[in-house]
Amino acid sequence: MRTLQLATIGAGRIGSNHAEIVARHIHGVTLAAVTDPVPGTARRLATELGAPTATTDVEEVLGRDDIHGVLITAPARSHTGLVVAAAAAGKHIFVEKPMAVTSADADRAIAAAEQAGVVLQVGFNRRFAPGFAAAHAAVADGRTGTPQLLRSLTRDPGPFTADPARIPQWTIFLETLVHDFDTLCWLNPGATPVSVHATADALVRPDAKADGHLDTAVVTIRFDNGAIATAEASFSALYGYDVRAEVFGSEGMVTAGNGRSTDMTFYGPQGIHVDTARRDTELLRAAYTAELTAFADAVRHKNPALVTGHDARRALSIALAAIRSVETTATVTIAEVTA
Amino acid sequence: MRTLQLATIGAGRIGSNHAEIVARHIHGVTLAAVTDPVPGTARRLATELGAPTATTDVEEVLGRDDIHGVLITAPARSHTGLVVAAAAAGKHIFVEKPMAVTSADADRAIAAAEQAGVVLQVGFNRRFAPGFAAAHAAVADGRTGTPQLLRSLTRDPGPFTADPARIPQWTIFLETLVHDFDTLCWLNPGATPVSVHATADALVRPDAKADGHLDTAVVTIRFDNGAIATAEASFSALYGYDVRAEVFGSEGMVTAGNGRSTDMTFYGPQGIHVDTARRDTELLRAAYTAELTAFADAVRHKNPALVTGHDARRALSIALAAIRSVETTATVTIAEVTA
Amino acid sequence: MRTLQLATIGAGRIGSNHAEIVARHIHGVTLAAVTDPVPGTARRLATELGAPTATTDVEEVLGRDDIHGVLITAPARSHTGLVVAAAAAGKHIFVEKPMAVTSADADRAIAAAEQAGVVLQVGFNRRFAPGFAAAHAAVADGRTGTPQLLRSLTRDPGPFTADPARIPQWTIFLETLVHDFDTLCWLNPGATPVSVHATADALVRPDAKADGHLDTAVVTIRFDNGAIATAEASFSALYGYDVRAEVFGSEGMVTAGNGRSTDMTFYGPQGIHVDTARRDTELLRAAYTAELTAFADAVRHKNPALVTGHDARRALSIALAAIRSVETTATVTIAEVTA
Amino acid sequence: MRTLQLATIGAGRIGSNHAEIVARHIHGVTLAAVTDPVPGTARRLATELGAPTATTDVEEVLGRDDIHGVLITAPARSHTGLVVAAAAAGKHIFVEKPMAVTSADADRAIAAAEQAGVVLQVGFNRRFAPGFAAAHAAVADGRTGTPQLLRSLTRDPGPFTADPARIPQWTIFLETLVHDFDTLCWLNPGATPVSVHATADALVRPDAKADGHLDTAVVTIRFDNGAIATAEASFSALYGYDVRAEVFGSEGMVTAGNGRSTDMTFYGPQGIHVDTARRDTELLRAAYTAELTAFADAVRHKNPALVTGHDARRALSIALAAIRSVETTATVTIAEVTA
Numbered sequence A, B, C, D: 001m002r003t004l005q006l007a008t009i010g011a012g013r014i015g016s017n018h019a020e021i022v023a024r025h026i027h028g029v030t031l032a033a034v035t036d037p038v039p040g041t042a043r044r045l046a047t048e049l050g051a052p053t054a055t056t057d058v059e060e061v062l063g064r065d066d067i068h069g070v071l072i073t074a075p076a077r078s079h080t081g082l083v084v085a086a087a088a089a090g091k092h093i094f095v096e097k098p099m100a101v102t103s104a105d106a107d108r109a110i111a112a113a114e115q116a117g118v119v120l121q122v123g124f125n126r127r128f129a130p131g132f133a134a135a136h137a138a139v140a141d142g143r144t145g146t147p148q149l150l151r152s153l154t155r156d157p158g159p160f161t162a163d164p165a166r167i168p169q170w171t172i173f174l175e176t177l178v179h180d181f182d183t184l185c186w187l188n189p190g191a192t193p194v195s196v197h198a199t200a201d202a203l204v205r206p207d208a209k210a211d212g213h214l215d216t217a218v219v220t221i222r223f224d225n226g227a228i229a230t231a232e233a234s235f236s237a238l239y240g241y242d243v244r245a246e247v248f249g250s251e252g253m254v255t256a257g258n259g260r261s262t263d264m265t266f267y268g269p270q271g272i273h274v275d276t277a278r279r280d281t282e283l284l285r286a287a288y289t290a291e292l293t294a295f296a297d298a299v300r301h302k303n304p305a306l307v308t309g310h311d312a313r314r315a316l317s318i319a320l321a322a323i324r325s326v327e328t329t330a331t332v333t334i335a336e337v338t339a
Helices: A013-024 A041-049 A058-062 A076-088 A103-116 A130-140 A171-186 A206-211 A285-301 A309-328 A334-338 B013-024 B041-049 B058-062 B076-088 B103-116 B130-140 B171-186 B206-211 B285-301 B309-328 B334-338 C013-025 C041-049 C058-062 C076-088 C103-116 C130-140 C171-186 C206-211 C285-301 C309-328 C334-338 D013-024 D041-049 D058-062 D076-088 D103-116 D130-140 D171-186 D206-211 D285-301 D309-328 D334-338
Strands: A004-009 A029-035 A053-055 A069-072 A092-095 A120-122 A147-157 A193-201 A216-223 A228-237 A242-249 A253-256 A265-268 A271-274 B004-009 B029-035 B053-055 B069-072 B092-095 B120-122 B147-157 B193-201 B216-223 B228-237 B242-249 B253-256 B265-268 B271-274 C004-009 C029-035 C053-055 C069-072 C092-095 C120-122 C147-157 C193-201 C216-223 C228-237 C242-249 C253-256 C265-268 C271-274 D004-009 D029-035 D053-055 D069-072 D092-095 D120-122 D147-157 D193-201 D216-223 D228-237 D242-249 D253-256 D265-268 D271-274
Touching: A004 A013, A004 A058, A004 A285, A013 A029, A013 A041, A013 A069, A013 A285, A029 A041, A029 A058, A041 A053, A053 A058, A058 A076, A069 A076, A069 A285, A076 A092, A076 A103, A076 A171, A092 A285, A103 A120, A103 A309, A120 A285, A120 A309, A130 A242, A130 A253, A130 A285, A147 A171, A147 B216, A147 B228, A171 A193, A171 A216, A171 A228, A171 A242, A171 A309, A193 A309, A193 A334, A193 B193, A193 B216, A216 A309, A216 B147, A216 B193, A216 B216, A216 B228, A228 B147, A228 B216, A228 B228, A309 A334, B004 B013, B004 B058, B004 B285, B013 B029, B013 B041, B013 B069, B013 B285, B029 B041, B029 B058, B041 B053, B053 B058, B058 B076, B069 B076, B069 B285, B076 B092, B076 B103, B076 B171, B092 B285, B103 B120, B103 B309, B120 B285, B120 B309, B130 B242, B130 B253, B130 B285, B147 B171, B171 B193, B171 B216, B171 B228, B171 B242, B171 B309, B193 B309, B193 B334, B216 B309, B309 B334, C004 C013, C004 C058, C004 C285, C013 C029, C013 C041, C013 C069, C013 C285, C029 C041, C029 C058, C041 C053, C053 C058, C058 C076, C069 C076, C069 C285, C076 C092, C076 C103, C076 C171, C092 C285, C103 C120, C103 C309, C120 C285, C120 C309, C130 C242, C130 C253, C130 C285, C147 C171, C147 D216, C147 D228, C171 C193, C171 C216, C171 C228, C171 C242, C171 C309, C193 C309, C193 C334, C193 D193, C193 D216, C216 C309, C216 D147, C216 D193, C216 D216, C216 D228, C228 D147, C228 D216, C228 D228, C309 C334, D004 D013, D004 D058, D004 D285, D013 D029, D013 D041, D013 D069, D013 D285, D029 D041, D029 D058, D041 D053, D053 D058, D058 D076, D069 D076, D069 D285, D076 D092, D076 D103, D076 D171, D092 D285, D103 D120, D103 D309, D120 D285, D120 D309, D130 D242, D130 D253, D130 D285, D147 D171, D171 D193, D171 D216, D171 D228, D171 D242, D171 D309, D193 D309, D193 D334, D216 D309, D309 D334
Parallel strands: A004 A029, A004 A069, A029 A053, A069 A092, A092 A120, A147 A228, B004 B029, B004 B069, B029 B053, B069 B092, B092 B120, B147 B228, C004 C029, C004 C069, C029 C053, C069 C092, C092 C120, C147 C228, D004 D029, D004 D069, D029 D053, D069 D092, D092 D120, D147 D228
Antiparallel strands: A147 A242, A193 A216, A216 A228, A242 A253, A253 C265, A265 A271, A265 C253, A271 D271, B147 B242, B193 B216, B216 B228, B242 B253, B253 D265, B265 B271, B265 D253, B271 C271, C147 C242, C193 C216, C216 C228, C242 C253, C265 C271, D147 D242, D193 D216, D216 D228, D242 D253, D265 D271
């Protein structure tokens, strides 16, 4: 098959990471263009990676026939609009999570892609991390039996230095824990989330709580097969980036994630020491490469996407229920927020 | 000092375990008597361990001047009454958890011991497990910073073969998770639990749910320092007895518990294999010995008990709030159940 | 820079592995040709990987101006001749270990590449495995202090099913342990190997010993900084492919390699279970990709190779001393075998 | 049975450790007397542990009918003489390793105990460490198949601060590695050591080498079942006390020892941290208690000792061959040194 030409929309931290993988590490794929609204940003990245086009104009990229697909790595609130526009232009779409932050938007994104007949893959990267994938295989193979207790957590590397005022409200649910919500659904195959109870606070930056900034959360989710899942997040883990999952079932337990950066261990006067991964782009390097390779394969081989808009909508529904649970302190059903 | 003479009240599984440790593994302590209501049971254990007295009559033991203390290892519902009786008889008391299953009983037990001036130590064994003690030291030393997210879990070894009908309602909270509730309070030193949300179900024995038997539970606890804790329990872990804790704080994280029975690792055609501990009496052998040694030391050196009736009341209050939360599906404050 | 065009010489197991990485996973590199003496073998691999040329004629590839470099993955005994021929044709060279099996051949290969001014990189892949690289960094940074005791081992995955008669004599030293000899020198930077004592036997296939087939060996190496190193190999590890290293020094110890295939852990009725990697191409996937990327970078940026012919000659000298030690049962100096 | 009365001969570091265990942690055993040649030393220890007798006179203890057995924890060179004297006095004997430092002395000790009909148990403590015991069970059960490659190591905690001039020559073989020699024989059940090659140096204290002080050694041992074993020792591991073993066999591998002090793990800004055990009395606490309990049980139940004088003689024979190998740089057969 001819070379697949992709463009990135958004050249920030994750956009740059994905662009580099596409440009250098996936066979048969070319980074044809980089877009970013900030003048100069797209140009710098395109030059570094040898992409022929750099522009601040998304329309320019969507209008080109020789570009087959886009990676949407712009700010979360713009994702749905970009998905709809890209679908309308007939581009295949890899969109970073969250695909949408309202149910209506999720429906709109899914419908647009279906109508256009384009691939729509969502950036739930953990599904492609080797340990998580092996855990999923163990569950899917029946080795754990029926899932009864699940856990998934995300701890962003600290210290937290961002300006809380620039982080949209509910980000911990819509952008961070949405990963865990997807992971928990994926690790409980065939089951549907039913109700949610959430607790959240500003423990890292208590001073920012008055403005609605939350940085620490625990969410309990009931599934229709009885399983009880816990999702947990913090914006500031001083020891690095930490994502883990655990599935306890009627026949056994499986865990994934250990935070190590390599299998090297040092023994010194202070004891045993192991290096941790400090960033998602380090810990999940293989996962990012695998998910983008899977996207390219879906486009080229006309396979269905491995992570769909429906998956994104399901994870979003848990996030929306969690938000309402924080607002009301009550247990909230998924039905309430998706009705 | 002269030899400390102890008697066990209850010669079941844990009573036998404790009796053996007292009889054989603690210096300067003698197992003077064994009591059990079932004729023959006390006699068999006493003979095996060389204890001079075996009886079905607790009063006989409490009435003897040469017996300095008792280990109460009878069924949970009898604990408070036995604590009160032993205190009235001037005996020092080690009581298995739960010390009481109502707030009034907890108060009654504490008052009885205080009035009698006897040691009252409660069997929260994890505090004495080396890994948990090291985790506590790390938190107490400030190495983790302020606790923000905590987790404690108990998974009893499966398969679950007991008759659910013979297990009192709410046992998962009052007898199992009460361990975790104590662990979480202990690992968040200086903080007070404020509110509780619990989810529970009969996932191991769904058929027994109609009778109020619950075998799987997740509890979320808020503390007055902001920390959010999760306690989790199952009655049937096929891989063995599993107790673990995790404290994530502003400066770092500490974990305890790994389920291994030794540091031996086997590598064979199926991969890497590590044996797990199958029972609490195997996994927590060192902890049981340490807590009973601490009890003996408290009696002999007139030190305060390391785990007090107040600790038991605090853990109980969380259990009571969790029960009410299951009944109402609401978040329940500790104040509501202790008022 | 224009695309780098590479050809593989040898399309066996490792040749196919390397060809696939070059064809699909290294940016700016093309697999231009595949050669293999067996008719059809090159064609099959070339077709699968989209390489335009497949041939049984190495000369055809060496004569093409548009091919910049070769990967020599033919049988060990042909390596030196191919290095010399490729150098004479002005091709940059990545040669699988061993580069040579006699000192004279090692000198010949080094001289040919130097004379031709081409890159010559040898396939000591462990230097590129993340854990080994981190271990090396710890030693090079001085964290372990002066190395005093070192260990490196190779265990090929079992069961061993090859025909011993088709494996050249001394293969365990010249082809297997040569990896460990390089690893030990690399992990003891600045030190020179001085003497060697080796023990070897046919424990996997005792029936093949009469034909000189050895499948199990332990080698002790003294270095001029006093360090004592042990290298160990077996041809049949039933649990999978196992390579590990350990450096114990005056300030601390570092280890690399743990045999796990992912960070997934399963807990079931038999205990704790972890999957192992079954082949070098699985365990060392990242290392193979990194070493071939480093080769491409050396060619494109005219950097010196990270693993040189001199490194290969040094490792070979230990292998030759080990062979003589087995023959004589004496300790053999490096000087004796390189004179 | 009546209480077993034991006396310790030697109240140094290990003598004190053993005395404390006997006095406080073994049921039915009393520490009746403490002897030490340094005036005041026995007295202090006896007072601390409540032992009624303290003396500088070994004869006084050996002459007492109410003392049933002795623990010989005096300096190594005095062990044999004390074993012979204790046996002559009819005392059961637990003797720290090495039981003897010459073959003749080993024979003499064994004969004395046999003639007197007393228990003679040697202090090879690792056999009683839970992980080592589980490894042995795996080998004995056939799970590893026939042992082919073995490893055992001892690293004493550093920094090394003793005066090398006060340490007898060959101590690293006779007192340190003798542990590993026993471990390797025990982990290769049914096999007999045949020949030995050793390398040793003064890498920790190079200045002391001229006086014959060696602090670092590697020993290779061939067994009559073909297995090749490596024993390794250093006097100065800055990270703590480290003893480990590995058995690789035709069916699998087993390892024991991981250096952790508990199952607590800390994650902080520097990465993952695990505490190590700093002393043998910390790492092997359970093993020391188990071996002394086994000794008491052997005396009381008239069982054969679990670690015999014959085991000590076998380990000694390897040490003697290793010494001769260092002296001659040749491979030395066991037959040469025991003839």
